Amino acid sequence: MLLLWKLLWSLLMLAQAAMGNWWNLAVPLSDQSGNTSLEAVTTLRKESCHRLEFLVERQKKLCMLSDKMIQVLQTGAMQAVEECQHQFRNSRWNCSIVENSTDIFGGVLKYKSRESAFVHALSSAALAHAVARACSRGELNDCSCDSKVRKRTPRHWQWGGCSEDIRYGEIYSRDFLDSREDRTTDEGLVNLHNNDAGRRAVRSRMQRVCKCHGMSGSCSVRVCWRRLPQLHVVGDALSTRYEGASHVKVSVVERKKGKNLRKIRPIHADMKKPNKTDLVYLEDSPDYCEPNEELGILGTRGRTCNRTSAGIDGCRLLCCGRGYQTRVQDYEVKCKCRFVWCCRVQCEICRFKRDHHVCN
Known part of the structure; x- marks a missing residue:
């Protein structure tokens, strides 16, 4: 799958060879400090959908449903990348973006790992969230x-406003993302789950x-x-x-009549069977301690x-035993602030020293 992150990134590389997925709709831009920020570098148009060669035909049609749909896809991708980086900010793999790559996360998601499971779930949630928000704002046709929701008749209050x-x-989200998955493969079945x-995770947290x-x-x-939860709330969940x-x-699973079924099972029989809200993965994660250019x-x-x-943010775990x-x-902060008549606040500048720990 690897879709939600690619659309923005891909437009910068549209003249180059087609890429495999659409997760690159979020564009990484680095500031002078080396930090990565995400912002749109171009206004995407409906006509751009058919030029995205990594989309299957069904996805191109869904992309072209509305003049603003591709911008909604862009927004969902950007929010998903930002939320991924927020959730993994203290982890060994911090959802880092790889520049000059055909995939925004390099090859990390080629592993069918826990990280891949999280990214697939978050991308699906972010797309559903972005589309529902755009609907309420009147941006889609x-x-x-x-x-x-108004068909229900509550007793002590009444429906109103815009749910x-x-x-x-x-x-x-289901139509767009799931259309790319092959249910007959192990990876496809897990991605769909x-x-x-x-x-x-979004639906259960509607307010x-x-x-x-x-x-x-x-x-x-x-x-x-009814109002959507903040994406941070979904990301936390x-x-x-x-x-x-x-x-x-x-x-x-063999059946007496009809086709055999493919079922997701715990790798060990004594483990709890995952339910529909659990994340599942097929492979152990790669080693994130040392650089791996290929991945x-x-x-x-x-x-x-x-x-x-x-x-996990502690020096012992994050530094993988190498020390720090x-x-x-x-650093400087404003301090001893006071109100001066009339009408301003006057502050002094206080200077402090602080320890900064860096992994070896």
């Missing part, structure tokens, strides 16, 4: 607010928001609507699922670590 249509977001887990109406704040009428992801295999792994040398932490160096850095 085929959807708007969720009208089906964001997560159903349409899920349908589009993780895609669905990502969409479920009901209400507003009171009435004379003098009496709240005689309470109007409510999927990060927890990533930590408890299930190592699985695909088994063929686009940068290693952890030079990464900042937390000397007092026993977690402590450097003293000077």
Whole structure:
């Protein structure tokens, strides 16, 4: 699959050979400090869809549903990459972007690992989220607010406002992403499972928001609507699922009548069977401690670590046992601020020294 991250990146390379997937719709730009930021470098147009040779025909048609659909895809890709980097900021693999590569993450996702499971789930969630948000804003032709939710008749409040249509977001995400997967392969079956887990993470966290109406704040009428969760909330939930992801295999279940079924099973019989919200993976993760140019792994040398932490951001784990160096850095902050009549705030500049720990 490897789709959601590629569309933006690919437009910069459109004159070059076609790439395999669409995850590169998010463009990495590096500032002078070496940090990676994500921003659109061009206004994408509907006509661009048919030029994206890495999309299958079904995806090109879905891309061209609306004049603004390709910008929605772009937004979903950018948000997904940013959320991935936020969730993995303290991990050995920090969702780092590999420049001058046909894949935004290099070859890391060629492994059917826990990281691949997380990225597939997050990409599916981000696309459903972006499409549902665009529907409520009136940016797409085929959807708007969720009208089906109003068919329910609550007792102590009433539906109103614009409920964001997560159903349409899920349908589009499923149609777009799942159309590329081959259910007859182990990888395809696992990717489909993780895609669905990502969409479920959004749907299960939809919020009901209400507003009171009435004379003098009496709240005689309470109007409510459904709102999407922040993508950070979904990312946090999927990060927890990533930590408890299930190592699985695909088994063929024989049936007396009809075709045999392919089922996802735990790799060991005594392990818990994963449910529909769990993330699943087929292979152990590669070694992220040392650089691997072929896979686009940068290693952890030079990464900042937390000397007092026993977690994954701690120097012992993040530095992979190689040790670390402590450097003293000077920094400045505004302090002793006071209000000066009238009307400004005047501050002094305080200078401090602080230890900065870097992996060997």
